Amino acid sequence: LVRSRGLGDVYKRQGEYGPGWHRAAVRENRPRAFEDFAAVARALAAEGVDVAITELRGQGESTHRIGRGGVAGYHESAAEDVPLALDAMRRALGDRRVILLGHSMGAQIGVYHLARRDPRVAGLVAVAAQSPFHRGFPRPVGRKLRFGSVVLPVVGRLAGHVPGGFFGAEGRLPADRVRDWSRLAATGVMQPARADLDYLAGLTRVEVPVLSVVIAHDPLAPESAARGLLAMLPGARTSLEVEPVPLGHNTWARTEAGIACDERQLAAQPVTKMMSSKRRVGIGNSFVGSVG
Numbered sequence: 001l002v003r004s005r006g007l008g009d010v011y012k013r014q015g016e017y018g019p020g021w022h023r024a025a026v027r028e029n030r031p032r033a034f035e036d037f038a039a040v041a042r043a044l045a046a047e048g049v050d051v052a053i054t055e056l057r058g059q060g061e062s063t064h065r066i067g068r069g070g071v072a073g074y075h076e077s078a079a080e081d082v083p084l085a086l087d088a089m090r091r092a093l094g095d096r097r098v099i100l101l102g103h104s105m106g107a108q109i110g111v112y113h114l115a116r117r118d119p120r121v122a123g124l125v126a127v128a129a130q131s132p133f134h135r136g137f138p139r140p141v142g143r144k145l146r147f148g149s150v151v152l153p154v155v156g157r158l159a160g161h162v163p164g165g166f167f168g169a170e171g172r173l174p175a176d177r178v179r180d181w182s183r184l185a186a187t188g189v190m191q192p193a194r195a196d197l198d199y200l201a202g203l204t205r206v207e208v209p210v211l212s213v214v215i216a217h218d219p220l221a222p223e224s225a226a227r228g229l230l231a232m233l234p235g236a237r238t239s240l241e242v243e244p245v246p247l248g249h250n251t252w253a254r255t256e257a258g259i260a261c262d263e264r265q266l267a268a269q270p271v272t273k274m275m276s277s278k279r280r281v282g283i284g285n286s287f288v289g290s291v292g
Contacts, residue, residue, distance in 0.1 A: 067160025
């Protein structure tokens with residue numbers, strides 16, 4: 001949690017993000033969302049935005065151990081992980097609406113959370129994010145995604161996890177999450193496994209504003225695939241901006257230029273104009289290194 005009062009002081013509770021956590025994260029080869037987004041969080045806090053960085057199950061100090069039982073698909077993150085993070089923000093900061101900021105697969109999970117019509121969420125900013133539908137990419141990448149949508153579920157079933165390297169990331173991804181991703185990559189539509197509602201119908205009813213920020217020359221999230229993500233929300237107020245500097249799919253948040261880009265895009269859009277002077281942003285990602 002990074003509060004605007006105090007200009008970026010990081011509040012660490014119950015020892016989270018301490019040396020022991022780092023050792024555990026390295027041992028488990030787990031992505032660490034906090035390290036990747038801490039600089040962005042502090043920069044936004046300096047601009048008066050309260051920020052909380054979330055970790056999906058299987059990331060950082062999450063108690064979920066990838067490949068050791070338990071489920072970790074899109075539904076579990078959209079229906080359980082994101083609400084738990086919003087509950088924690090409310091306890092710490094009071095009852096105010098939140099803008100979700102998601103990167104890559106984390107933004108996809110953010111989109112599915114919007115389908116749940118959470119009244120606490122005022123909008124979504126998706127940075128370097130995409131629909132993984134293979135036809136939304138140039139042919140060489142599209143073929144790789146189509147191939148992955150067939151092979152990766154098998155790898156996950158055998159190993160209990162999928163190496164993040166396929167996605168240009170570090171660490172391991174839960175097999176359940178990759179199975180959901182694979183159906184989205186293969187067909188462009190996906191009802192998550194074990195869902196408790198009709199997500200596809202819910203996506204058509206989303207009305208909150210959504211901003212997509214495309215990083216130039218990002219082969220993992222080109223503009224065509226970013227537009228595919230926005231197309232999943234036909235009733236939402238969507239907009240797309242392109243950052244012309246090639247900051248990198250998994251490194252934009254760790255560069256000074258990327259932080260400036262994020263602040264500029266966020267401040268200029270109607271998403272934040274809906275908020276009061278004391279704004280809050282929940283940052284979630286999928287596998288940088290990780291909901292969105």
